[in-house]
Amino acid sequence: MQTTQMIKVLLADDHVIVREGTRELIQRESGMMVVGEASDGVEAVEMSMKVHPDVVVMDIAMPRLNGIEATKQIKQLLPTTAILILTAYESEQYILAILEAGAASFLLKNVKGTQLLEAIRAVYAGESVLQPSTTRRVIDQLINKATKTEEVSAVNPLTDREIEVLKMAARGVSNKDIADQLYLSNRTIQTHLSNIFKKLSVGSRTEAILYGLKRGWFIMEDLP
Template sequence: MESNDRIKVLLADDHIIVREGTREMLERQPDIQVVAEANDGVDAVELARVYRPDVIVMDIAMPNMNGIEATREIKKILPTTAVLILTAYDSDQYIMALIEAGAAGYMLKNVRGNQLIDAIRAVHSGESILQPSTTRRVIDQLNKNNPPASEATEAETDSMSHALTEREMEVLKLAAKGVSNRDIASQLFLSSRTVQTHLSNIFKKLNVASRTEAILYGLKRGWFYMEELP
């Protein structure tokens, strides 16, 4: 496989042995290339700016700048880069903060190697690595915490909502319900490839990298509300 076709990954973790082990495992995959390693959040932001990776595997607890702040800064400069959190911390508080910062997924460090590899491929294709029930609970909480948009913002985002086709909005609303790509395809009588194409178009139009980010975008702008989604 050509290097240009491989998923470019940046590893950000202050434990060298964790980075080395993860890098060795990932580089055995023909479709993945580790382009850089960061030992803290500040390095992660700078290396992301330089190497423009497709996926960043990020720890939360790092010196100088934690993974939440680093994710927020990276998404400002590289909105279409997917950030996958790999951490020892398991709490809704962290998950909510990371989703709001723009992370596409959240995994614990006790996962198996093949699960991490699958997750990297998944977030690269726009999937969100969270249980649907967790995604819905966290997004619902984030939605409650967000104030209504200003009139100027409403006008601007109403224009953006019209940029989505009717079918794309249907796909986004089903994604907000936690429906998988396969089940979206079944419900809308489409192929899975067509659903993925619709999601890719949504991500490009909204300048985001994952389902969860796209859902949050729609929720914050009042395109739909969680209580409306059965």
């Protein structure tokens, strides 16, 4: 059965065997395809500009340019591309650096193939792969850090409904549960999130949440 939209994935890892295994896994999955591969961070940025992937699956430890720096550059050039980081580290220091760079989420390298495929689909749809408790803790730290360096702007291009959806996303509520609670279809919620991403020039709900919080459109204390 043909899908209406193929998810274009770029693989960035300096280990050939890892890229080969990941490519085979993705190519067997309907609805997604590998459109490029990179063996280091510089290649990842250059290849992203050539193929404009929907999702980049990015390793952190790579030659010439690490995955975090490559993520920063890709997000500056292609803000709506979602970056999914693969890492062997789970410390909050790494998670903070990953999300600050603009990554949509991260997975540990011991993840199962099915979980990786689910995560690719999730970040492509604007979902968060982080656990709600992790999301809340990490976002709190990012906001505390950001308020010292960023000016708060009152200009808000989002509609009241979009802000409502974004607040629920900030609580870690899934697209499906947002739809159920607002008595809307899942497709309508996806459309709202897509519009939010376009207006803010971001590629994931994590980035959108941080964008709104940093500008004072809502605060974590407002979220039950």
